[in-house]
Each structure stands twice: as structure tokens, then as C-alpha cells.
Amino acid sequence: MEHNLYIYNTLRRKKELFVPIHEDKVGMYVCGPTVYSDVHLGNCRTFISFDLIYRYLIYLGYKVRYVRNITDAGHLEGDRDEGDDKFAKKAKLEQVEPMEIVQKYTNGFHEILNIFNTLPPNIEPTATGHISEQIEIVKKILETGFAYEKSGTIYFDVEKYSKDFQYGILTNRKLEDLLEGTRELGGQDEKKGRLDFALWIKAKPETLMQWPSPWGWGFPGWHLECSAMSSKYLGNTFDIHGGGMDLQATHHTNEIAQSQACFHTAPANYWMHTNMLTxxxxxxxxxxxxxxxxxxxxxxxxxxxxxxxxxxxxxxxxxxxxxxxxxxxxxxxxxxxxxxxxxxxxxxxxxxxxxxxxxxxxxxxxxxxxxxxxxxxxxxxxxxxxxxxxxxxxxxxxxxxxxxxxxxxxxxxxxxxxxxxxxxxxxxxxxETSAGNEAYKKAIELLLNMRLEAKRNKDWATSDKIRNELTALGFEIKDTKDGFEWKI
RNA sequence: GGUUCGUUGACCGAGUGGCUAGGUGCCGGUCUGCAAAACCGUUUACGGCGGUUCGAAUCCGCCACGAACCUCCA
CATH class of the missing domain: 1.10.730.10 (Isoleucyl-tRNA Synthetase; Domain 1)
Structure with a gap:
């Protein structure tokens, strides 16, 4: 399949000819919503942008597997690797199960995207449905030595990783610059490096959503689910990874590091980032x-x-x-x-x-x-x-x-x-959708034909009466050279 | 503070070295019984100052302003 499609690749900050891994197939992963509140229009923009991209890839004749996740666990508030996640917080507030929160906002998300006429992804996996896959990834990263455990929580060792790989590749930042922009570790922190992030977080007894693991009861870190689900459904390396620009510096940067450390290969060939609605x-x-x-x-x-x-x-x-x-x-x-x-x-x-x-x-x-x-x-x-x-x-x-x-x-x-x-x-x-059935349309046309007849007879009173009354009912009447057009 | 990006006409928004983007609006005209629609024409541009070039909105430098990221966020 010969195409001349150029895609701006965030990895190299330039437009590149798109060459998929498999000739006529495209694997595309897009970071979906964290379902703990209503989606706003900014969220919608990203998914509408990727819908356009998905549609054009299909137009070109590619067989696209479009995976967009639902994040329904592990997304913490703030940068402290402790406490309840966003779902548990909201659940406590509304006095319902965390999964009720997840269901409610997932439904809302689907409803809105449907109204915007976006095509559904081929696979829409959830973080809670892939806990064991995430645990496997943590195990592998521990084996490769890029992660360490501190009392039941597993951290990714960014400084060690950057000795072998370019951690800030997506944002074109050097490790020193990144370190400079990060706050000092507080006394409560257990992690070794300021940039280290949690892969798996130890649960407290009162934590609402927790799962058993080799390191005790806990829950996955935010970035992990995307590495787990993209590799499961698209392979260790796939064609396109997308998401909002706000995810570039942290979420996607960490995702690349995790996947690289686990699978010894870069997860995606093309990284696409959509800009913000302001x-x-x-x-x-x-x-x-x-x-x-x-x-x-x-x-x-x-x-x-x-x-x-x-x-x-x-x-x-x-x-x-x-x-x-x-x-x-x-x-x-x-x-x-x-x-x-x-x-x-x-x-x-x-x-x-x-x-x-x-x-x-x-x-x-x-x-x-x-x-x-x-x-x-x-x-x-x-x-x-x-x-x-x-x-x-x-x-x-x-x-x-x-x-x-x-x-x-x-x-x-x-x-x-x-x-x-x-x-x-x-x-x-x-x-068209609101215009109703044929009989209704015929009735309107009957009226407008009567008006046409009146116009031919220069009976402006009747002609204007029909137009004005239809207009008052919400119709829009336009005269053309030899007839009329109407819509509601 | 660091990193990155942006500044286009009344408004939105493309465009990367020479060629009218486009949409909306304004004004004028054609058409029409009137209106609407449609069509035609017109109008206001490239943040500032320098530099490179035969030629810069487009490349380079400096300045001003704004934003994003560095902390949860599509």
C-alpha cells in the first residue's frame, strides 16, 4: 500500500512519512479518560481529533486497530504516592461504590462521544480489568533492575534508566533540567530519586480499591495500565500512540520508560499529541x-x-x-x-x-x-x-x-x-434526523406548492401567510428560481 | 527559575522564502412582488527592532507580550 501520509512525530519534533509496521495495518493507542467526573469540552477535543485521524487512516484503506483505554483505577490526586485514588475519593463523597463512579462517568463519556459522532474504538480496555498484566510488568521491570521496592511500594528508578536511555526524549529535556524543575524530596518520601515514580502502590487497610500482589495488597500506579494494555493488544512496539499534549511530559514519558525497561523496545514509532482547547x-x-x-x-x-x-x-x-x-x-x-x-x-x-x-x-x-x-x-x-x-x-x-x-x-x-x-x-x-417521516415532508411540500400557486397568481397575501406561519413554527423557507427549499 | 511553543486582518483560523488560504462579519451590487438564500465585487494582516536575501508573514538575532509543561489534568 503506497501512501504519502506525513505525521508530526513528537519523538523527533518533525513531520515524518508514515510507514506502518505491517503493510496494510495500523495499531493506534490513545490515552482515554480517567472516569471520575464529567468529561468537559477540552477532553472531547482530543477524542474528536483522534476520531478524525482514525477516520482518515480508514479512508486510506488501512485496517486499523484502535485501542483507547478507560482509566478506572490507580490515578492518585497530587504527586504523593499515597492515599486513595480519585475514584475512591469521589465514591466516599457520594457514598457509593468506586465502581459505581466508574460506571456512571464511563456511561457519560460514551454518550457524549456518540453525540459528537465519533466512531467507537475497536478495543476499550480498563485498568481494573488488567491488574494481573500490570503486575507482570512490574515483576519484569524489577528483574531488569530499573525498579526497586520500599515497604510494599515499587518505584521506577529514573536516574538508573537515564544512564542507558534518554528519559526526557518526548519533551527534549535533559535529566539535569528535569531534576532542576522538581521539588526536593520531603521527609515522608521513600523513593530514592526525585523523578522516580510509583509502579505499584502499597494499600492501607482502608484503601477501597486494592488487589493482591507479590508485594502485598496494593494498586497500580497511573502510567502502568497504558504500558500493559497497549502491549497486550497491539504488541510491544506498535505504530501510533496518541493523547493530549498535557500527558506528554509525565504520563507518556513514564510510559515509554516503563515499556522500554520491560520489553527492551520503544513502545510506539509515532507519538501524536493534540493541543488544548482554551x-x-x-x-x-x-x-x-x-x-x-x-x-x-x-x-x-x-x-x-x-x-x-x-x-x-x-x-x-x-x-x-x-x-x-x-x-x-x-x-x-x-x-x-x-x-x-x-x-x-x-x-x-x-x-x-x-x-x-x-x-x-x-x-x-x-x-x-x-x-x-x-x-x-x-x-x-x-x-x-x-x-x-x-x-x-x-x-x-x-x-x-x-x-x-x-x-x-x-x-x-x-x-x-x-x-x-x-x-x-x-x-x-x-x-434530516429531526425532519421526520415521508408523510410529514409531503405535507410541508403540499403547503409550499400551494404557496407557489398563489405566487403565480400574484396572491401575495396567501403566499406570505403560508411563509410567515411556517416560519413562526420554526421552518426556514427559501425561494429558488423555479420552486422552493425548506428546512426546520 | 528551567524547558518548549506561540503572537496573522473586526473575529476565528491555515500557511514557512516570491503565487488571493478558508470561514464569519462589514460595505456595495445582481437576483427577487417582498424577505431569505445564492452569486459577484470590496475592505482591514502578518507583535517590535535589526540582520541574511534580488525578494521574508515565512530564515537568523535581540526585545516585548502570552501560553503550556516542570505538580493531578485530554
């Missing part, structure tokens, strides 16, 4: 308190919003910026996307009804190549969309009878619009 230039995050919940966005109930925006408007808004750039969230920006999105989709509907002529008077044939070229350049969806808008102009001119298109060109244009709008960008019409 509000007034500042990163959206739970801790900053500037997180938008998707629900608040759809209904417009968030104080910073003037109105609600539909899920597809938001998806389109995100696709209009590149995944490696920060994207700033504002009313004005969303309104611009809402208008642009509806114009694009109306043009797409118009395209489906277009009739052809003997020849084409306008050039549309190069669209597929242009869109592919854009997407091949590190998934540059904003450029692909700009080409679709250029084609939209042609569609409208043909629709107005000012240009013509041949049967061959029309079929190609329809195919390309379908492929890129629906399959790659993952956009779907939001009007």
Missing part, C-alpha cells in the same frame, strides 16, 4: 474551573455563551483548526462556525439534487486530490475544508444555472463530498 487564551481544565460541559454548550446554559450550539457545529468548529494548534473558544468563533457549517451542509444537499449537462464549464475534478493532499500533510483538516468551500462556490453557480457540470464530474463531486464530509470529517446532517 478559553480566553487559557487552557480549559477542571482545576482552573473554566471547563465547559458539552451539555452546557448544547443548551447554551453556560454563563459565557449567548446561545446553544449543536454538536455538529462544535465538531465542525474543531475541524476548522489543526489538531496541533490551540483552539480558542468563544461565542463569535462558534457563531462563525455555525453559519459556515450550515452553508456547507446546505450546499451538500443541493449537490445531491444537481442535474448534469453535456460538458463542465467549471473545474471541480481536482477536489479529491486537493483534499487528500491536505489530509496527508499531518491531517490538515482546515485546508481540506477550505477546498470544500471552494467547490461549494462551484456547486452554487451550477445550481443557479450560471455554470454546468458533466455527468462524470458530478458523480465525482458527489463521491468526494460524501467521503470527506461524512466519512472523514464525521459530519452528519442534523436537519
Amino acid at each position: 478559553v480566553n487564551g487559557v487552557r480549559m481544565s477542571k482545576s482552573a474551573g473554566n471547563g465547559f460541559l458539552p451539555k452546557e454548550l448544547f443548551t447554551g446554559s453556560h454563563p459565557l455563551l449567548d446561545k446553544g450550539y449543536s454538536p455538529m457545529t462544535v465538531r465542525f468548529f474543531m475541524a476548522q483548526s489543526h489538531y496541533r494548534s490551540t483552539l480558542d473558544f468563544s461565542n463569535e468563533a462558534l457563531q462563525a462556525s455555525e453559519k459556515g457549517y450550515s452553508r456547507l451542509m446546505e450546499g451538500y444537499d443541493r449537490l445531491k439534487k444537481l442535474s448534469f449537462s453535456d460538458t463542465s464549464s467549471i473545474e471541480t475534478a481536482g477536489l479529491r486530490a486537493k483534499c487528500e493532499e491536505a489530509m496527508n500533510d499531518d491531517f490538515n483538516s482546515p485546508i481540506a475544508i477550505s477546498h470544500l468551500f471552494d467547490a461549494l462556490r462551484a456547486i452554487n453557480l451550477i445550481h443557479d444555472g450560471k455554470e454546468t457540470i458533466s455527468a462524470t464530474d458530478l458523480k465525482e463531486l458527489k463521491d468526494v463530498f460524501k467521503l470527506f464530509i461524512e466519512d472523514v470529517l464525521g459530519l452528519k446532517s442534523e436537519t
